[in-house]
Amino acid sequence: MKNVGIVYQDIYAKHDTGNHPECADRVINTIKRLKENQMYGDNRIAHFKKIDPRKVSLDQIRWSHSNSLINKVNAAVETTIKKNSHVYIDGDTVASPATFDAALYATGGNFAAIDAIFSGEIDRGFALCRPPGHHSNKDYARGFCIFNNIALSVEYLTRVKKLNRVVIVDFDAHAGNGTEEIFYSGLEQGELLFFSIHQHPNTLYPGTCFVDDIGKGKQQGKIVNITLAPYSGQKSIELAFEQIIMPMLREFQPEFILCSAGFDAHHNDPLTNLGFMDQTYSYIIHELGRISDEFAKGRIQCTLEGGYNIKHLGNSITNVLNSLADDNPIFKETDDFSIRQKAEILEYTENKLIPQLKAILAPYWKAFH
Ligand SMILES: [Zn+2]
Numbered sequence: 001m002k003n004v005g006i007v008y009q010d011i012y013a014k015h016d017t018g019n020h021p022e023c024a025d026r027v028i029n030t031i032k033r034l035k036e037n038q039m040y041g042d043n044r045i046a047h048f049k050k051i052d053p054r055k056v057s058l059d060q061i062r063w064s065h066s067n068s069l070i071n072k073v074n075a076a077v078e079t080t081i082k083k084n085s086h087v088y089i090d091g092d093t094v095a096s097p098a099t100f101d102a103a104l105y106a107t108g109g110n111f112a113a114i115d116a117i118f119s120g121e122i123d124r125g126f127a128l129c130r131p132p133g134h135h136s137n138k139d140y141a142r143g144f145c146i147f148n149n150i151a152l153s154v155e156y157l158t159r160v161k162k163l164n165r166v167v168i169v170d171f172d173a174h175a176g177n178g179t180e181e182i183f184y185s186g187l188e189q190g191e192l193l194f195f196s197i198h199q200h201p202n203t204l205y206p207g208t209c210f211v212d213d214i215g216k217g218k219q220q221g222k223i224v225n226i227t228l229a230p231y232s233g234q235k236s237i238e239l240a241f242e243q244i245i246m247p248m249l250r251e252f253q254p255e256f257i258l259c260s261a262g263f264d265a266h267h268n269d270p271l272t273n274l275g276f277m278d279q280t281y282s283y284i285i286h287e288l289g290r291i292s293d294e295f296a297k298g299r300i301q302c303t304l305e306g307g308y309n310i311k312h313l314g315n316s317i318t319n320v321l322n323s324l325a326d327d328n329p330i331f332k333e334t335d336d337f338s339i340r341q342k343a344e345i346l347e348y349t350e351n352k353l354i355p356q357l358k359a360i361l362a363p364y365w366k367a368f369h
Pocket residue numbers: 172173174262264305306307
């Protein structure tokens with residue numbers, strides 16, 4: 001069994017978005033679910049550890065973001081305090097009085113977990129944080145996101161922890177467009193392999209990150225957009241792992257695995273249509289766990305992104321935490337192929353999407369020669 005750190009503090013529930021899918025109940029209810037399953041609180045099983053987040057400095061935020069974005073978020077928060085009402089930073093990203101602090105603690109929660117992994121206190125971590133981050137780029141907070149927690153974690157691992165090869169696996173149903181934009185030309189130090197597994201951008205926000213967006217310069221071939229058709233379901237994700245992700249990970253040999261852990265690909269999610277089940281998330285973590293044990297000293301750090309069905313968010317995160325501990329999923333749904341995995345969609349994944357990805361990536365990866 002592995003020791004798994006869960007990063008949480010009330011500040012994550014204080015980022016108040018009003019009547020909004022990205023709401024405080026997401027983490028409040030998940031904490032309740034974790035307590036029911038003895039993963040959090042006084043009665044927790046010994047291999048689940050509580051990790052306290054810390055604030056990151058603005059200098060660290062500047063690794064991925066401009067002063068103009070920092071000032072914009074600060075100004076929005078000042079206005080919301082003055083007017084005592086929510087302020088929209090973009091069409092769907094809301095600021096409240098606690099937003100700036102919550103965002104600093106969200107990134108800092110990931111840093112604290114990474115520190116705990118490096119000190120040996122835990123093997124793997126999960127930051128149950130808000131606001132999420134993967135849609136934010138250098139200059140814009142957008143898509144419910146403020147600062148890009150996963151991008152900043154990459155910088156922390158390469159600049160401070162001096163790692164050379166880091167992987168991000170973003171399995172949120174929406175493309176990690178902010179992360180992609182930040183790293184499109186590569187890192188200052190070290191190498192990044194970035195997978196974004198998402199519902200095809202022609203059918204869902206943000207409408208970018210297509211299979212032929214593969215990065216440029218030294219990053220070319222190390223950005224991988226796996227654009228699943230709606231209703232792809234668990235079988236499609238298994239194909240993507242077997243044929244694309246696992247061979248690339250074995251070739252890249254990551255020293256650390258980061259996950260943009262979004263749970264809105266679940267079939268009950270109100271915003272998307274990918275058709276994952278609670279146990280799909282266990283499958284993903286189990287596969288990444290094998291790679292982490294082989295190449296990365298077991299090290300995985302997940303940060304919460306989306307996931308808007310409150311009940312299934314709690315179930316799926318519970319499953320992820322168990323998989324991080326190398327244990328079996330608690331929540332298993334019945335696999336109803338006819339509803340969630342249409343045969344023609346699976347055929348599209350197998351005969352179109354995967355061959356297309358292999359062809360595009362073949363010049364950069366021996367696995368596809
Ligand atoms: Zn999402």
